[in-house]
Amino acid sequence: MSLLIAGSIATDHLMTFQGKFEDSLVVEQLDKLSVSFLVDDLEIRRGGVAPNICFGLGQLGLGPVLVGAAGEDFTDYRSWLERHGVDCHSVHISDSKHTARFVCTTDTTMAQFASFYPGAMSEARQIELLPIVERVGEPDYVLIGADDPDGMLRHTEECRQRGYRFIADPSQQLAFGEGDLIRQLIEGAYLLFSNEYESHLIESKTGWSSDDILERVGxxxxxxxxxxxxxxxxxxxxxxxxxxxxxxxxxxxxxxxxxxxxxxxxxxxxxxxxxxxxxxxxxxxxxxxxxxxxxxxxxxxxxxxxxxxxxxxxxxxxxxxxxx
Structure with missing residues (x-):
């Protein structure tokens, strides 16, 4: 049996602002927003929801299978993950796009401004789960995290069709996804992960009440x-x-x-x-x-x-x- 973790693969560019963003924002002028912040440092780190989850599972002694798309610049990242117990043999490597980039600035209150370049992540829709399962064995769980929306839909539908128990974790995609997409990603999930804000966003965009959601997930x-x-x-x-x-x-x-x-x-x-x-x-x-x-x-x-x-x-x- 195996754990398949599908989601974005990215490099994080993390900066720290020694002040509060709120001090530079004028609520009445947000439609004309144009601000910059002088940051003290820059940390370039490994990231992406799927590798982050896989790394944590590896630290706890499990051997997760990473499912996602990256660029040819993934070589060093792959070596790092494999040294920490992550199976990277099924990562799709793009021949034309770089690995995705997450750029984030955090202030002293832990508020954040962030942007995300998808890059090779857009090719996650080309990944089929069955060949991975044939290589590693029937999955106990398939976690479907934030990724290329078409890729997330493909993985979710394949889990339903093949009877794989899946965990819905749409997180960052909830802000961009419409209600129909979100409903398709959630229906039939063994578990649904969200934070408190995202749980309200799910209800708002799907038109489902909290009870409606619990009728559809474990x-x-x-x-x-x-x-x-x-x-x-x-x-x-x-x-x-x-x-x-x-x-x-x-x-x-x-x-x-x-x-x-x-x-x-x-x-x-x-x-x-x-x-x-x-x-x-x-x-x-x-x-x-x-x-x-x-x-x-x-x-x-x-x-x-x-x-x-x-x-x-x-x-x-x-x-x-x-x-x-």
Whole structure:
């Protein structure tokens, strides 16, 4: 059995502004917006939702399969991921486009201005899942993250047709997608990931109520930032898990991807939604405390101790026996 993680593959260009964006914005003049910010540093890091999630899964001892499209400049990135337990044999390499670029500036309040160049990501629609499954085996889960919209639709439809259990994680594409696209990406998902704002955006664009959504997915996992995470499912009491304690936030990019990696790892281990959220929150803390999405490290002992300090000895014992 395998874990297929489909989504964007990108390089992150991260900058820090030592001020507040809000101090430079005039609400009455937003239609004439033209501002610039002098930043103190530039960090060029590996990114993209699919590699970020794959890296987190690899750190927790699993061997995920990366599904996505990149350029010929992916060579060094591929080596990095493979050294950290990620199967990159099924990555589509474009012969004409560079790997996607994410450019983001963060201020002292953790507010962000960001832009994204898709590049080779637009060729994700050419990827078929069946040859990958024939190579690595039937998938336990296929996570379909933000990517080329046509590629996301193709992967989702193929999962339905072939009976692969899939996880919907449209995230950044929700801002651009219309209701019909979003409905197609969600219908029949085993899990639906979103943050709190995105959950309202899904309802607004699809015309579905929260109850309508729960009729169509196995469960919805809603991240709440510093307030933790909430998991809701039809005819079940919501599960609310607080964020990890004593987190020294430095840079938020990739935090959601790390949470998803932890949640999916625990789900693969057969743990409850509560435990999965606790593992996700613990892994997310490592990312927010570093600059870059794949720069964190920890030992098994450190991870278990940190999880236990926030969620108790029983949680630490249950999770610890699955960590390599």
């Amino acid at each position: 469960a919805q996992v809603i991240t709440l930032g510093k307030d933790g995470v909430k998991i809701v499912a039809k005819d079940q009491e919501p599960v609310v898990v607080p964020a990890l304690k004593n987190v020294n936030a430095v840079e938020p990019t990739g935090v959601g991807d790390a949470f998803r990696a932890g949640f999916l790892a625990a789900t693969e281990w057969g743990l409850s939604h509560e435990r999965a959220a606790q593992v996700g929150c613990t892994l997310a803390a490592y990312v927010v405390e570093t600059v870059g999405t794949q720069e964190y490290t920890f030992t098994r002992e450190q991870f278990v101790a940190r999880l236990g300090a926030s969620y108790g000895d029983d949680a630490a014992a249950e999770v610890g026996k699955h960590l390599n």
